[in-house]
Amino acid sequence: MKKVALATLLLVAAACTQAPKAPTAKSYPIVDSLLKVMTLEEKVGQTVLFTSDWTVTGPTMREGYLDDIRAGRCGNIFNAYTAGYTRKLQEIAVNETRLGIPLLFGYDVIHGFRTIFPINLGMSCSWDVEAIEESARIAAREAAAAGLHWTYSPMCDISVEPRWGRISEGAGEDAFLGSLIAAAMTRGYQGDDLSDVGTVLACVKHYAAYGAPQAGRDYNTVDMSERWLREFYLPPYKAAIDAGALSVMASFNELDGVPATANRHLLQDILRDEWGFRGFVVSDYTGINEMVMHGYASDVEDAGRLAMNAGLDMDMQGASYMDYMVGLVRSGKVRESTLDEAVRRILNVKAELGLFDDPFRYCSAEREATETLTEDNKAAARRIASGSMVLLKNDGVLPLQKGKRTAVIGALAASKDDLLGSWRGAGEVESVPASILDAIREVAPVAYAEGAKEMGDDRSGFAAALSAARSAEQVVLVIGEDCQWSGEAASRSDIRIPGVQTELLEKLAATGKKVAVVLLNGRPLDLSRENELAGALLEAWYPGTMGGYAVADVLFGDFNPCGKLSVTFPRCLGQVPIYHYAKNTGRPYIHPEAKYESRYLDVANEPLFAFGHGLSYTDFEYSAISLSSDSFSGGGSIRATVTVLNNGSREGTETVQMYIRDLVGSVTRPVKQLKGFERVTLGPGESKEVSFTIDAETISFWRQDMTWGPESGDFMLFIGGSSDDVKEIPFSYAE
Ligand code: NOJ
Numbered sequence: 001m002k003k004v005a006l007a008t009l010l011l012v013a014a015a016c017t018q019a020p021k022a023p024t025a026k027s028y029p030i031v032d033s034l035l036k037v038m039t040l041e042e043k044v045g046q047t048v049l050f051t052s053d054w055t056v057t058g059p060t061m062r063e064g065y066l067d068d069i070r071a072g073r074c075g076n077i078f079n080a081y082t083a084g085y086t087r088k089l090q091e092i093a094v095n096e097t098r099l100g101i102p103l104l105f106g107y108d109v110i111h112g113f114r115t116i117f118p119i120n121l122g123m124s125c126s127w128d129v130e131a132i133e134e135s136a137r138i139a140a141r142e143a144a145a146a147g148l149h150w151t152y153s154p155m156c157d158i159s160v161e162p163r164w165g166r167i168s169e170g171a172g173e174d175a176f177l178g179s180l181i182a183a184a185m186t187r188g189y190q191g192d193d194l195s196d197v198g199t200v201l202a203c204v205k206h207y208a209a210y211g212a213p214q215a216g217r218d219y220n221t222v223d224m225s226e227r228w229l230r231e232f233y234l235p236p237y238k239a240a241i242d243a244g245a246l247s248v249m250a251s252f253n254e255l256d257g258v259p260a261t262a263n264r265h266l267l268q269d270i271l272r273d274e275w276g277f278r279g280f281v282v283s284d285y286t287g288i289n290e291m292v293m294h295g296y297a298s299d300v301e302d303a304g305r306l307a308m309n310a311g312l313d314m315d316m317q318g319a320s321y322m323d324y325m326v327g328l329v330r331s332g333k334v335r336e337s338t339l340d341e342a343v344r345r346i347l348n349v350k351a352e353l354g355l356f357d358d359p360f361r362y363c364s365a366e367r368e369a370t371e372t373l374t375e376d377n378k379a380a381a382r383r384i385a386s387g388s389m390v391l392l393k394n395d396g397v398l399p400l401q402k403g404k405r406t407a408v409i410g411a412l413a414a415s416k417d418d419l420l421g422s423w424r425g426a427g428e429v430e431s432v433p434a435s436i437l438d439a440i441r442e443v444a445p446v447a448y449a450e451g452a453k454e455m456g457d458d459r460s461g462f463a464a465a466l467s468a469a470r471s472a473e474q475v476v477l478v479i480g481e482d483c484q485w486s487g488e489a490a491s492r493s494d495i496r497i498p499g500v501q502t503e504l505l506e507k508l509a510a511t512g513k514k515v516a517v518v519l520l521n522g523r524p525l526d527l528s529r530e531n532e533l534a535g536a537l538l539e540a541w542y543p544g545t546m547g548g549y550a551v552a553d554v555l556f557g558d559f560n561p562c563g564k565l566s567v568t569f570p571r572c573l574g575q576v577p578i579y580h581y582a583k584n585t586g587r588p589y590i591h592p593e594a595k596y597e598s599r600y601l602d603v604a605n606e607p608l609f610a611f612g613h614g615l616s617y618t619d620f621e622y623s624a625i626s627l628s629s630d631s632f633s634g635g636g637s638i639r640a641t642v643t644v645l646n647n648g649s650r651e652g653t654e655t656v657q658m659y660i661r662d663l664v665g666s667v668t669r670p671v672k673q674l675k676g677f678e679r680v681t682l683g684p685g686e687s688k689e690v691s692f693t694i695d696a697e698t699i700s701f702w703r704q705d706m707t708w709g710p711e712s713g714d715f716m717l718f719i720g721g722s723s724d725d726v727k728e729i730p731f732s733y734a735e
Contacts, residue, residue, distance in 0.1 A: 028351035052080035058285035078106035086147025102359035109151035113142040116427035122541030124171035124566040136188025145367035154185035156236035163216025165490030168522030172566030179239035186243040195354030206251030246279030267311035280313040280345035313342035385543035385550030390563035397535035399557030407472035421542025422487025439552035486522025562653035564614035580611035581670035610724035618648030637695035646682035666704035
């Protein structure tokens with residue numbers, strides 16, 4: 001077929017109205033022009049996304065993706081990066097296909113691209129929304145310089161399921177905090193102008209409710225009421241879309257019996273009709289084909305038909321659209337106008353990215369060399385990593401003293417690789433300047449013993465570890481999970497620390513030494529035994545490229561820990577699911593002697609570490625709450641104020657949290673639900689008033705008739721430094 005110069009189409013397009021700059025992916029004249037001349041095959045090509053052979057992020061590989069690009073069969077590529085390689089692929093698309101439509105390059109930039117930040121669950125524990133936005137901005141700049149246009153993030157899946165390995169990729173259990181983080185990450189990635197070469201397109205995933213798989217097994221069935229879905233699971237996806245995200249990834253799971261990949265209720269009714277989403281929807285990796293295994297489609301062709309007709313625009317890696325869409329349109333099973341809409345949405349985003357103006361604008365070897373892993377990026381990674389750590393327990397062991405003889409124990413202490421966590425983008429272990437052990441060595445004389453690996457039952461290192469501990473003045477034990485034990489396809493049925501690591505802690509504690517335990521892990525763990533044995537417990541997650549230094553900063557007091565749990569830590573797996581916004585039930589557990597109340601016979605109802613928990617090296621004291629008025633009505637509001645005092649001897653940052661309870665509703669309401677927070681930094685002896693506004697939106701919910709709004713009645717308001725450590729005061733509202 002004759003090659004049509006893209007430049008000609010651009011000239012025609014330029015004569016039409018000017019394209020809008022705001023990230024709305026409205027209509028672009030170039031897209032109209034293209035759609036008029038594209039063949040059916042060329043249209044389908046734009047709905048196809050294949051992986052390169054650079055990175056493996058799923059079960060299949062496709063030979064010959066270069067030929068697919070050349071033949072116009074594949075308009076989008078993921079897992080290919082570097083300015084050089086993306087330029088090479090883009091040249092094929094632009095110079096060797098008839099229309100020269102540029103490729104879109106996607107990649108999983110999840111918690112950093114080259115400079116790796118803490119895993120997302122860790123970052124969410126900073127409650128520092130600006131810092132999280134900054135991490136996304138840095139990741140976007142680094143990724144865009146390597147030729148990438150599109151990141152598969154933010155991951156907006158709320159989860160109360162610690163068995164599920166992907167809980168590590170999200171922002172924890174709470175929709176309010178999760179929404180702020182989802183919006184911040186979207187802003188960080190996309191900036192104000194998607195055509196800016198320092199930004200990338202965000203992809204809101206995994207839509208929807210992928211974080212609620214039954215039994216915590218990845219990809220498993222999800223079923224929940226529409227009310228629960230809307231109140232506790234959907235808000236972060238919506239927040240990212242409201243912040244301008246122009247792509248969405250459908251999740252692998254089914255919801256109410258219909259796979260998300262072809263779920264019209266999710267993709268059309270809610271996403272497009274209710275929320276006004278204007279971008280495109282991509283399947284997850286072979287998600288269309290998997291509808292056959294789900295038992296929802298009879299074969300891959302049928303799956304393609306169902307997905308396209310439900311509003312799924314792009315097929316990731318499945319080749320269902322590539323192989324069958326032309327036939328489906330010709331046979332009338334898919335309307336050509338439906339395909340046109342999908343293509344239009346995809347091309348609009350390519351236009352929004354500026355790819356029709358200059359397809360090579362993102363591939364810049366110069367920017368790649370100068371904007372990647374810069375000192376500023378690394379300094380931000382170090383600060384954000386320290387701010388993400390949660391001091392779960394401290395019996396006065398921390399901070400440690402510099403210069404004192406320190407035993408450092410545990411295989412994980414010496415690992416640079418584990419610091420990066422799973423989904424580490426293009427982060428490389430060679431870029432990690434120091435393990436935890438290396439970093440501690442810079443501030444104290446160290447005796448290192450491996451003691452125990454993170455897996456297996458090898459106890460041969462115990463004796464050396466015990467002897468190192470005995471002759472040390474302070475002892476650090478680093479334990480946890482191998483970093484590949486969280487992330488995709490990494491569910492566990494046991495959420496205790498694996499291997500013989502806890503046994504080693506038992507032996508170390510038996511020496512009489514107080515042990516400071518540093519935890520590297522990607523999920524809430526059952527730390528009941530460690531909590532009994534350790535002198536201090538520092539949850540460091542997988543802290544990223546600068547994680548070794550960041551851990552040492554906290555251990556030795558250069559950084560005063562301020563992280564607060566964004567997810568509840570149970571006492572044991574039997575308590576799961578456990579989360580702070582639980583309902584009261586008709587028989588709440590109140591009387592210790594009562595039998596017929598909602599309780600366990602063998603474990604307390606309370607978690608080991610509650611949502612919002614996190615200690616500091618200083619102490620914060622809260623005054624009683626004062627209210628500007630004890631009631632409000634209609635569109636009015638009240639202010640709730642507390643004075644927070646730093647009662648210790650060093651500066652610290654506290655996250656002041658506000659929760660509410662609606663005492664009686666047309667449907668039952670949580671006993672406590674996060675509705676606001678503010679981070680304050682106070683010097684020793686300093687105090688500050690912190691105020692929250694409570695209005696109708698604060699107390700709104702999905703009422704019995706499934707409308708969103710407030711109801712008149714009595715409420716309880718709570719403010720404190722953790723969901724289980726709050727002051728309370730009643731108020732009322734009249735509609
Ligand atoms: C499958 C994962 O579920 C998704 O999160 C990821 O973005 C894609 N693979 C692409 O790697």
